[in-house]
Amino acid sequence: xxxxxxxxxxxxxxxxxxxxxxxxxxxxxxxxxxxxxxxxxxxxxxxxxxxxxxxxxxxxxxxxxxxxxxxxxxxxxxxxxxxxxxxxxxxxxxxxxxxxxxxxxxxxxxxxxxxxxxxxxxxxxxxxxxxxxxxxxxxxxxxxxxxxxxxxxxxxxxxxxxxxxxxxxxxxxxxxxxxxxxxxxxxxxxxxxxxxxxxxxxxxxxxxxxxxxxxxxxxxxxxxxxxxxxxxxxxxxxxxxxxxxxxxxxxxxxxxxxxxxxxxxxxxxxxxxxxxxxxxxxxxxxxxxxxxxxxxxxxxxxxxxxxxxxxxxxxxxxxxxxxxxxxxxxxxxxxxxxxxxxxx
Amino acid sequence: xxxxxxxxxxxxxxxxxxxxxxxxxxxxxxxxxxxxxxxxxxxxxxxxxxxxxxxxxxxxxxxxxxxxxxxxxxxxxxxxxxxxxxxxxxxxxxxxxxxxxxxxxxxxxxxxxxxxxxxxxxxxxxxxxxxxxxxxxxxxxxxxxxxxxxxxxxxxxxxxxxxxxxxxxxxxxxxxxxxxxxxxxxxxxxxxxxxxxxxxxxxxxxxxxxxxxxxxxxxxxxxxxxxxxxxxxxxxxxxxxxxxxxxxxxxxxxxxxxxxxxxxxxxxxxxxxxxxxxxxxxxxxxxxxxxxxxxxxxxxxxxxxxxxxxxxxxxxxxxxxxxxxxxxxxxxxxxxxxxxxxxx
Numbered sequence: 001x002x003x004x005x006x007x008x009x010x011x012x013x014x015x016x017x018x019x020x021x022x023x024x025x026x027x028x029x030x031x032x033x034x035x036x037x038x039x040x041x042x043x044x045x046x047x048x049x050x051x052x053x054x055x056x057x058x059x060x061x062x063x064x065x066x067x068x069x070x071x072x073x074x075x076x077x078x079x080x081x082x083x084x085x086x087x088x089x090x091x092x093x094x095x096x097x098x099x100x101x102x103x104x105x106x107x108x109x110x111x112x113x114x115x116x117x118x119x120x121x122x123x124x125x126x127x128x129x130x131x132x133x134x135x136x137x138x139x140x141x142x143x144x145x146x147x148x149x150x151x152x153x154x155x156x157x158x159x160x161x162x163x164x165x166x167x168x169x170x171x172x173x174x175x176x177x178x179x180x181x182x183x184x185x186x187x188x189x190x191x192x193x194x195x196x197x198x199x200x201x202x203x204x205x206x207x208x209x210x211x212x213x214x215x216x217x218x219x220x221x222x223x224x225x226x227x228x229x230x231x232x233x234x235x236x237x238x239x240x241x242x243x244x245x246x247x248x249x250x251x252x253x254x255x256x257x258x259x260x261x262x263x264x265x266x267x268x269x270x271x272x273x274x275x276x277x278x279x280x281x282x283x284x285x286x287x288x289x290x291x292x293x294x295x296x297x298x299x300x301x302x303x304x305x306x307x308x309x310x311x312x313x314x315x316x317x318x319x320x321x322x323x324x325x326x327x328x329x330x331x332x333x334x335x336x337x338x339x340x341x342x343x344x
Numbered sequence: 345x346x347x348x349x350x351x352x353x354x355x356x357x358x359x360x361x362x363x364x365x366x367x368x369x370x371x372x373x374x375x376x377x378x379x380x381x382x383x384x385x386x387x388x389x390x391x392x393x394x395x396x397x398x399x400x401x402x403x404x405x406x407x408x409x410x411x412x413x414x415x416x417x418x419x420x421x422x423x424x425x426x427x428x429x430x431x432x433x434x435x436x437x438x439x440x441x442x443x444x445x446x447x448x449x450x451x452x453x454x455x456x457x458x459x460x461x462x463x464x465x466x467x468x469x470x471x472x473x474x475x476x477x478x479x480x481x482x483x484x485x486x487x488x489x490x491x492x493x494x495x496x497x498x499x500x501x502x503x504x505x506x507x508x509x510x511x512x513x514x515x516x517x518x519x520x521x522x523x524x525x526x527x528x529x530x531x532x533x534x535x536x537x538x539x540x541x542x543x544x545x546x547x548x549x550x551x552x553x554x555x556x557x558x559x560x561x562x563x564x565x566x567x568x569x570x571x572x573x574x575x576x577x578x579x580x581x582x583x584x585x586x587x588x589x590x591x592x593x594x595x596x597x598x599x600x601x602x603x604x605x606x607x608x609x610x611x612x613x614x615x616x617x618x619x620x621x622x623x624x625x626x627x628x629x630x631x632x633x634x635x636x637x638x639x640x641x642x643x644x645x646x647x648x649x650x651x652x653x654x655x656x657x658x659x660x661x662x663x664x665x666x667x668x669x670x671x672x673x674x675x676x677x678x679x680x681x682x683x684x685x686x687x688x
Contacts, residue, residue: 132445
C-alpha cells in the first residue's frame with residue numbers, strides 16, 4: 001500500500017523543513033553508513049541538502065550512494081519536492097560542513113561523542129532558538145513536515161530513548177543493524193553521564209544533552225514553537241523526538257511519517273514505539289520492487305531505509321494526490337539526472 | 345503625517361525579511377557611522393538583528409546608539425515587530441560576524457572595498473540563491489517587506505547608481521553627510537573597474553560586482569523569486585536596489601518605504617529618484633519630536649535616519665492600523681527596556 005491517508009489533511013501553506021546536524025558519534029567505526037568513511041559523515045548532511053535543493057551533492061566528490069550502488073534517500077525527498085512544489089527550508093543545527101545552498105543557521109554546536117555522556121552542550125539554547133523560529137514559521141505555514149539528516153542519529157536515538165525509559169530498538173543505515181555496538185556505545189555514555197534506564201524520564205532535554213544530538217533539541221523546539229499541525233518525517237530518530245515531546249508534556253498536533261522500510265524493519269520496533277508513545281504514525285511504500293533501476297530495487301532488501309525526511313516527503317506526495325507510480329517514476333527521473341547509468 | 349496609505353494593503357501572511365551584510369567599504373575612515381569605529385562596523389548587522397529579535401544586541405558590549413545618544417534604528421523595527429506580531433527572518437548575505445540568533449545563511453562572501461572596483465565577487469551566485477529562496481518564501485507569504493543592515497551601504501548605493509547612469513545623491517548615517525568623500529571613493533572604484541557614468545546600465549549585476557555590496561544582489565534576487573507583493577524597506581540603499589530591478593527589467597509588484605528622515609533629507613534625493621525610476625514610495629513619520637526620550641528626539645535633527653528596515657517596519661505598523669502615538673510609545677518602551685536611563 002502506498003500510504004494510509006491522514007484523516008484531515010487539507011493544508012493551505014504546507015512547508016517541508018529538514019534539520020541538519022553533525023555528530024562525533026557518527027565517527028565511531030562501523031556505527032554509521034551515512035558517508036563513505038566515518039570522517040566523511042561530516043559532509044553527508046550538507047550533500048543531502050544540496051542534492052534535494054539542486055540535484056547535485058556539491059560538497060562531495062563521490063556519487064551519493066552506498067558502496068553497492070543504492071542512492072541516498074535524498075533522491076526521494078527531491079522527487080517529492082519537485083512533484084508537490086512545496087517549499088523546503090533547511091536548518092543548520094550544528095554542522096561541521098555548511099551546505100552550499102541557503103540554510104537557516106541557528107548557531108548550534110555540532111554534537112559530540114555520546115560515549116563521553118555529554119553530547120549536546122547547548123541543548124536548551126538550541127531548543128529556545130528553534131522554538132522562536134517555529135513561532136515564526138507557524139505564522140506562515142499551517143502544516144509543517146520536519147525531516148533530518150544526522151549521521152550517527154539512530155545511536156543517539158537509542159541513547160535518548162533508554163534515558164527516557166524505553167527499550168527503543170533503533171533502525172540502521174547499514175543493511176545489517178549493528179545493534180550490539182550501539183548498545184555498548186549507549187551503555188558507555190550512560191555510565192559516564194551517571195544515568196540509568198529511565199532516570200531522565202522527567203528531564204528529556206538533559207537526556208538530549210547527555211546522549212542525544214543537536215537535531216533532537218531543534219526538532220522538539222520547533223514543534224513547541226509551531227503551534228500548528230506538524231509531522232516528524234523519519235524513522236527511529238524521529239521516534240526519539242516524539243519521546244522528548246511527550247516527556248516535555250507538550251500538547252501539540254504532531255504525528256510521524258516514515259518509509260515502509262523502517263516501519264517493517266524487524267530489527268527495530270517503530271510501530272510498537274509509536275503506539276506506546278501514543279502518536280499517529282504513517283508509513284509510505286514507494287513500490288521500488290517494480291523500479292527499472294537496480295539501485296532503487298536495493299531499498300527492498302534494506303540496503304537503505306530512511307533519511308532526509310524521505311518517508312514524510314513520500315507521505316506528502318501521496319496526500320497531495322500523486323500515485324505510487326507517479327512518485328516512483330519521478331524518483332527514477334531524479335536518479336537518471338544525478339547518477340546516469342551508474343544505478344541502472 | 346504618519347504615513348500615506350498603501351492603496352491595496354490586505355495581506356494574509358505578511359513577512360518581514362532583513363538582509364545583513366558586511367563591507368570593507370565601511371572601514372574607510374569617516375564613511376560610516378554604523379559602528380563605534382570603522383573596524384567595529386563588522387559587528388553592527390549582527391547586533392542589529394539580535395536587538396530586533398531579542399531586545400539585546402548580544403554581539404556588542406557598548407549600547408547600540410550614536411556617540412551623542414541616539415539609539416539604533418533597530419529599536420523602531422523591534423517596536424513594529426512587537427506591535428504587529430509579523431514574523432521576521434534574517435538573511436546572512438555576507439557577514440564577517442554571524443548573529444547569535446537564527447539567520448538564513450546564503451553562503452555569500454562579505455563585500456570588498458569598492459575603491460578596488462571589484463567589491464562583490466559572487467554577485468550572480470548570491471542573486472541565484474536568493475532568487476531560489478524568494479520562490480520558497482513567496483509560497484508562504486503574500487506580502488514581503490525587505491529591510492537591510494549594511495554598514496557602508498549608502499556609498500555602495502551611490503556607486504551602483506552612477507554605474508547605472510543616475511546621479512543618486514545618497515543619504516548618510518552621519519548627521520553631516522560626507523558626500524564629497526563618497527564621491528571620491530566611488531570615482532576611484534569606477535576608475536579601477538574601468539567603467540564610466542551609466543556604462544553598466546545594461547548590466548546591473550556587473551555594477552553590483554564592481555561597486556555594490558552583497559545585500560543588493562540578495563535583495564534583487566529575492567524580489568525576482570518572490571513573485572508576490574514586495575516592499576523594499578530602506579532609504580537610498582534600497583533606491584539602488586530599485587535601480588537594479590528596473591535595469592534587470594524585472595516586472596514585479598515592488599514599492600519602497602522609508603522614514604521621513606530619509607525622504608526629507610535635503611542632502612539626498614530619495615523622492616526624485618523613486619519618481620525617476622517609476623516606483624511607488626512611502627515615507628513614515630514616527631513623530632519623535634513629541635517623544636519623552638531625548639535620544640529619539642535626536643532623530644528629528646538627522647542624527648539617525650534609517651536602517652534595519654525601520655521605515656518599512658513603521659509603514660507596516662501603520663498599515664496594520666497602529667497609530668503614530670501607539671508606535672512611538674512602543675519604541676519608547678523598547679528603548680526603556682534596552683537603554684534604561686541612558687537615553688532619557
